Amino acid sequence: MTLKNHIFYWGAIIILMGGNPLAAQGNAGGKEYALKAAFLYRFIDYVNWKDYPKNQVFKIAILEKSPITASLLEIPKNKKIDIKEYNSLDEISFCNILFVPYNSTIPIETILSKFSGKPILIVTERNGYGKKGAQMNFIVVENKLKFEVNLKAINKSGIGISSFLLQHAIIVQ
Numbered sequence: 001m002t003l004k005n006h007i008f009y010w011g012a013i014i015i016l017m018g019g020n021p022l023a024a025q026g027n028a029g030g031k032e033y034a035l036k037a038a039f040l041y042r043f044i045d046y047v048n049w050k051d052y053p054k055n056q057v058f059k060i061a062i063l064e065k066s067p068i069t070a071s072l073l074e075i076p077k078n079k080k081i082d083i084k085e086y087n088s089l090d091e092i093s094f095c096n097i098l099f100v101p102y103n104s105t106i107p108i109e110t111i112l113s114k115f116s117g118k119p120i121l122i123v124t125e126r127n128g129y130g131k132k133g134a135q136m137n138f139i140v141v142e143n144k145l146k147f148e149v150n151l152k153a154i155n156k157s158g159i160g161i162s163s164f165l166l167q168h169a170i171i172v173q
Contacts, residue, residue, distance in 0.1 A: 059097075064086070100122065119159050130172040136150075
């Protein structure tokens with residue numbers, strides 16, 4: 001295991017063991033969205049977008065308003081990353097990661113249909129969305145933030161995910 005993997009692993013353990021990260025749900029400055037933003041940012045290193053040039057700006061789209069936007073903008077970045085909120089699916093032409101917040105008014109089926117077969121990592125935060133086809137879904141298990149990975153959806157999108165990240169995920173079918 002590389003030093004980078006050790007740091008990610010121990011950092012995640014320390015974060016997940018510390019108190020109730022979801023106590024401030026709905027609070028834009030709360031720990032929940034700071035944790036989700038940190039995970040989302042780290043996913044970039046463990047997901048492979050085929051044929052995506054390394055020097056190109058990485059794009060994270062947030063569908064509708066979400067407190068995760070402010071948390072993502074606060075993270076110091078060593079990569080070129082563009083973070084933007086969109087009011088509708090029609091405004092999104094391309095992104096690497098699409099974050100769908102819990103309170104999105106657009107049905108998940110519509111979102112999945114629009115981006116079907118495209119190399120876009122769709123990350124959600126609503127129970128059941130992993131099983132419905134989102135590639136990754138944040139959930140709470142025993143007051144700890146975890147994430148699900150839908151391998152069938154990952155394979156269908158044409159992106160790859162590292163085995164290291166899969167070791168820490170809850171796999172859904």
